[in-house]
Amino acid sequence: MRYPWQDADWRRIRGEFSRLPNAWLFAGPAGIGKRAFAETLAQALLCEAPRDDATACGECEACRWFAAGHHPDYRALSPDDGDDGGKGARRLAQIKIEAVRELIEFAHLSAHRAGRRVVLVEPAEAMNPAAANALLKILEEPPEGVLFLLVSHQRERLLPTIKSRCRPFVLTAPDREAALAYLAREGVENAEAELAHHGGVPLFEHDAARREARDRFLAALERPTLAGLLALAEAADKDKLPLGVALDWLMKWLGDLAGLRLANAVRYHPDRRAALEALAGRADPVALMRCYDALVALAPFAEHTLNVRLQLEAAFADYLNCLAAPSRAAR
Amino acid sequence: MSYQVLARKWRPKRFADLVGQGHVVRALSNALAENRLHHAYLLTGTRGVGKTTIARILAKSLNCEAGAGAEPCGVCAACRDIDAGRFVDLLEIDAASNTGIDNIREVLENAQYAPSSGRFKVYIIDEVHMLSKSAFNAMLKTLEEPPAHVKFILATTDPQKVPVTVLSRCLQFSLRNMTPQQVADHLAHVLDAEGVPYEAGALSLLGRAAAGSMRDALSLLDQAIAYGVGRVEEGGVRAMLGAIDRRYLFTLLDALADNDGPRLLAEADRLAELSVGFDHALAELALLLHQVALAQTVLAALAPDEPERDAIVALAERLAPEDVQLYYQIAVHGRKDLPLAPDEHAGFAMTLLRMLAFHPASLPGASAGATRAPAARAAQPAAPASQPARGEAVAAMPSANVARSAEPAAEPAPEPEPEPAPPIAPPASEAAAPRRADADVPPWLDEVPPPDEWEVSPRAPASTPSRPVRPAPERPAEPVATPQPAAPFTFSGDWLELADHLMKTAASRLGMARMLLENAVLKRIDAGCWHLAIAPAFANHPGAGREAVQKLKDAIAAVLGEPVEIQIETDAAIGETPALRRARHRDERQAAARAALENDPVVKAFEREFGAVLLTDTIQPMQE
Numbered sequence: 001m002r003y004p005w006q007d008a009d010w011r012r013i014r015g016e017f018s019r020l021p022n023a024w025l026f027a028g029p030a031g032i033g034k035r036a037f038a039e040t041l042a043q044a045l046l047c048e049a050p051r052d053d054a055t056a057c058g059e060c061e062a063c064r065w066f067a068a069g070h071h072p073d074y075r076a077l078s079p080d081d082g083d084d085g086g087k088g089a090r091r092l093a094q095i096k097i098e099a100v101r102e103l104i105e106f107a108h109l110s111a112h113r114a115g116r117r118v119v120l121v122e123p124a125e126a127m128n129p130a131a132a133n134a135l136l137k138i139l140e141e142p143p144e145g146v147l148f149l150l151v152s153h154q155r156e157r158l159l160p161t162i163k164s165r166c167r168p169f170v171l172t173a174p175d176r177e178a179a180l181a182y183l184a185r186e187g188v189e190n191a192e193a194e195l196a197h198h199g200g201v202p203l204f205e206h207d208a209a210r211r212e213a214r215d216r217f218l219a220a221l222e223r224p225t226l227a228g229l230l231a232l233a234e235a236a237d238k239d240k241l242p243l244g245v246a247l248d249w250l251m252k253w254l255g256d257l258a259g260l261r262l263a264n265a266v267r268y269h270p271d272r273r274a275a276l277e278a279l280a281g282r283a284d285p286v287a288l289m290r291c292y293d294a295l296v297a298l299a300p301f302a303e304h305t306l307n308v309r310l311q312l313e314a315a316f317a318d319y320l321n322c323l324a325a326p327s328r329a330a331r
Numbered sequence: 332m333s334y335q336v337l338a339r340k341w342r343p344k345r346f347a348d349l350v351g352q353g354h355v356v357r358a359l360s361n362a363l364a365e366n367r368l369h370h371a372y373l374l375t376g377t378r379g380v381g382k383t384t385i386a387r388i389l390a391k392s393l394n395c396e397a398g399a400g401a402e403p404c405g406v407c408a409a410c411r412d413i414d415a416g417r418f419v420d421l422l423e424i425d426a427a428s429n430t431g432i433d434n435i436r437e438v439l440e441n442a443q444y445a446p447s448s449g450r451f452k453v454y455i456i457d458e459v460h461m462l463s464k465s466a467f468n469a470m471l472k473t474l475e476e477p478p479a480h481v482k483f484i485l486a487t488t489d490p491q492k493v494p495v496t497v498l499s500r501c502l503q504f505s506l507r508n509m510t511p512q513q514v515a516d517h518l519a520h521v522l523d524a525e526g527v528p529y530e531a532g533a534l535s536l537l538g539r540a541a542a543g544s545m546r547d548a549l550s551l552l553d554q555a556i557a558y559g560v561g562r563v564e565e566g567g568v569r570a571m572l573g574a575i576d577r578r579y580l581f582t583l584l585d586a587l588a589d590n591d592g593p594r595l596l597a598e599a600d601r602l603a604e605l606s607v608g609f610d611h612a613l614a615e616l617a618l619l620l621h622q623v624a625l626a627q628t629v630l631a632a633l634a635p636d637e638p639e640r641d642a643i644v645a646l647a648e649r650l651a652p653e654d655v656q657l658y659y660q661i662a663v664h665g666r667k668d669l670p671l672a673p674d675e676h677a678g679f680a681m682t683l684l685r686m687l688a689f690h691p692a693s694l695p696g697a698s699a700g701a702t703r704a705p706a707a708r709a710a711q712p713a714a715p716a717s718q719p720a721r722g723e724a725v726a727a728m729p730s731a732n733v734a735r736s737a738e739p740a741a742e743p744a745p746e747p748e749p750e751p752a753p754p755i756a757p758p759a760s761e762a763a764a765p766r767r768a769d770a771d772v773p774p775w776l777d778e779v780p781p782p783d784e785w786e787v788s789p790r791a792p793a794s795t796p797s798r799p800v801r802p803a804p805e806r807p808a809e810p811v812a813t814p815q816p817a818a819p820f821t822f823s824g825d826w827l828e829l830a831d832h833l834m835k836t837a838a839s840r841l842g843m844a845r846m847l848l849e850n851a852v853l854k855r856i857d858a859g860c861w862h863l864a865i866a867p868a869f870a871n872h873p874g875a876g877r878e879a880v881q882k883l884k885d886a887i888a889a890v891l892g893e894p895v896e897i898q899i900e901t902d903a904a905i906g907e908t909p910a911l912r913r914a915r916h917r918d919e920r921q922a923a924a925r926a927a928l929e930n931d932p933v934v935k936a937f938e939r940e941f942g943a944v945l946l947t948d949t950i951q952p953m954q955e
Contacts, residue, residue, distance in 0.1 A: 134425070165338075262688060
């Protein structure tokens with residue numbers, strides 16, 4: 001399945017079919033449909049009777065296998081979801097070397113069907129260093145007919161040796177109209193605010209409970225009192241809100257505060273602009289940056305077993321500080 | 332046969348085809364020609380400079396059936412087998428996926444057996460930096476003294492990760508990065524042979540984008556051919572590389588120099604639309620700032636053929652050197668934090684905002700203190716209830732011109748004469764506003780220079796951004812003390828009053844003479860000569876020395892506006908000196924405080940009901 005805003009990209013990549021690389025590296029921000037695009041491409045390449053516009057027919061045996069998720073000449077590599085009990089949820093999502101070794105074995109076997117085999121790695125930066133290095137040799141000189149599709153949200157985090165072996169392909173993000181049209185078709189409520197909150201990318205989780213939690217969270221940030229924020233931290237802990245999510249919300253809020261304070265621009269919360277403006281007048285930019293720094297320092301540990309409530313309380317205290325009287329904050 | 336990417340198709344097959352790396356080729360060729368071969372080589376260098384390629388060519392040279400010479404023949408069975416990757420005596424090991432000791436053991440066990448068809452058994456161990464520690468150690472003995480028919484060639488991008496014990500057993504060659512020119516020339520050669528039309532400008536762009544790696548260049552070339560549908564044109568390549576001309580960087584720095592937040596973020600949005608990588612943008616920004624700093628310090632170090640030289644020099648003049656350093660630091664830090672931001676756009680925008688936030692002109696302290704003081708004060712009478720937010724908003728704007736425009740606007744209309752506020756700078760406690768309110772011009776206003784002249788002085792601090800930031804109330808006392816004519820003190824003959832005045836206005840200049848002032852009493856004045864009496868106990872104190880007397884004399888002369896002479900005499904019963912008076916006041920306050928507590932009804936009730944005891948030693952009067 002391909003998204004409406006990817007038609008131009010599809011035409012572009014079709015032009016490259018005559019010169020297939022060893023590996024494509026699809027880059028762009030998260031949430032613009034890179035994986036869907038790569039899967040479409042994989043299906044089209046594996047299809048045994050592609051249509052005139054090089055898309056998959058959807059009827060041949062290969063296509064049906066692909067749709068069912070067990071095409072023998074296709075492998076998709078993603079971080080393991082931690083199937084070893086409940087603890088997995090907080091583990092760092094990584095692609096490990098064992099998975100890559102299996103992949104190498106797969107690549108060296110001959111094909112089941114027409115001779116072409118496709119490997120999808122998503123997201124490529126999830127490979128840990130050992131896994132990424134193990135992929136190097138096969139990526140450079142794969143056996144005949146093997147094509148790698150790497151998908152990366154943050155291309156710069158990949159090893160230079162990996163990037164150098166791939167042909168880059170930057171996917172276009174949808175513009176605002178296209179994204180809104182898509183959300184409207186999907187029947188998303190409050191589409192504009194949602195789109196803005198997710199930084200203008202149209203693909204995100206639609207979880208009503210999470211959205212309500214977010215509204216409560218932001219409402220408390222709007223009226224910052226110590227009691228209110230402490231209660232919020234407690235509630236977040238009780239609802240098992242992941243630290244990463246809370247950090248994301250808080251960072252976006254601070255980003256907007258700083259944006260309003262210094263550049264008169266709001267990116268994530270245009271629907272709450274009035275409240276933000278009131279707060280921005282009081283905010284001390286230096287303290288704001290310091291508060292943001294603390295969140296950045298915390299971000300790598302978002303999946304850790306830290307005490308969410310403690311961490312949030314500390315962050316909220318910083319937040320209150322930057323809204324305190326400027327003379328106090330300046331010190 | 333299906334299409335093979337250029338990087339693979341054009342992997343050099345002979346030493347003569349290699350681009351660059353002349354130093355390595357020469358050493359290897361000579362060694363081969365004279366048969367002085369080392370048994371283990373280590374090839375290092377960044378991605379795509381020819382490590383694996385050289386290793387394979389060397390393997391061919393060693394095993395070529397036409398005899399071991401510098402160049403492999405390329406036509407014999409051994410050479411063709413090696414090119415096709417099926418020569419039995421060449422073992423190319425991917426150390427990154429076979430990292431363990433068992434893998435290495437397996438390989439080395441076979442080393443003792445003679446080669447089956449070639450002269451040498453060649454082990455190419457690629458990505459060797461990924462081997463585990465035990466795997467490295469297992470190699471050591473064999474690596475040091477291999478059988479005569481075994482050659483090792485190790486290749487890695489990361490020699491720091493290889494143990495020294497391995498390094499010392501190998502002959503190490505470090506391969507150099509290609510220059511953009513070498514890359515462009517080779518690309519031209521490839522395109523000529525492939526029969527693809529091209530523009531020379533496109534190739535030099537690709538050469539620069541490849542950053543020293545031939546494989547990067549060939550991957551990009553593949554993409555460029557696909558992008559341009561069989562042609563390589565400059566415009567197409569520019570668009571493909573993400574419009575990496577650096578104009579947007581200059582826009583960003585311009586906006587920073589103007590302190591123009593909205594324009595800064597608008598430019599960031601535009602970058603997102605062009606899908607320029609934000610990480611790349613920050614790296615480029617740091618690079619440009621480095622060039623600006625160069626232009627500011629050693630202009631000669633800036634390459635004269637730098638295409639944007641003029642723009643860089645112009646920026647160097649607009650930005651303060653310390654700002655450039657600050658921005659550079661922030662850009663480098665921001666790059667590190669980019670993966671941790673909610674999304675890259677947010678990280679990038681936050682980095683730019685940080686440059687604004689930490690700019691001296693927008694620090695809140697600066698607004699209250701040195702820079703902003705005149706404008707903020709001038710605004711007060713016009714809008715007494717002006718909110719802090721307003722004042723801050725003004726503060727965040729570029730300093731000098733805003734100060735100019737804000738002042739006349741906020742000036743109270745009926746009073747055209749401006750206040751001499753900054754030079755006097757009274758402590759903030761006696762608020763400026765009330766004094767302004769009464770239209771009476773204070774007597775000392777007469778001596779104020781005409782408006783044009785004083786207008787310069789309040790802004791002077793604004794032009795020195797490095798000045799320590801300090802809120803107004805804490806300003807040092809010296810501005811208060813300097814303008815003696817402004818405080819017309821009339822001496823009424825009361826020594827204590829004069830002493831008070833001196834302590835208040837000139838304390839810092841008196842220094843040691845303060846002791847004298849505090850401990851002396853004025854006996855009489857005859858004909859400009861003041862007779863001061865001090866207690867005998869104080870006579871030998873340095874505070875009564877000649878230096879102190881001189882200082883006191885100067886201070887009194889300054890206050891009265893006429894020269895005085897001072898005569899010191901000792902007297903056992905001199906009466907009340909300022910110091911004694913202060914002590915008396917203190918005692919009186921202490922006594923009053925104690926009395927107040929003892930008579931307090933609540934305290935009394937406590938004493939009565941609970942048998943409480945008042946610890947009279949601990950009573951301290953409130954400080955005034």
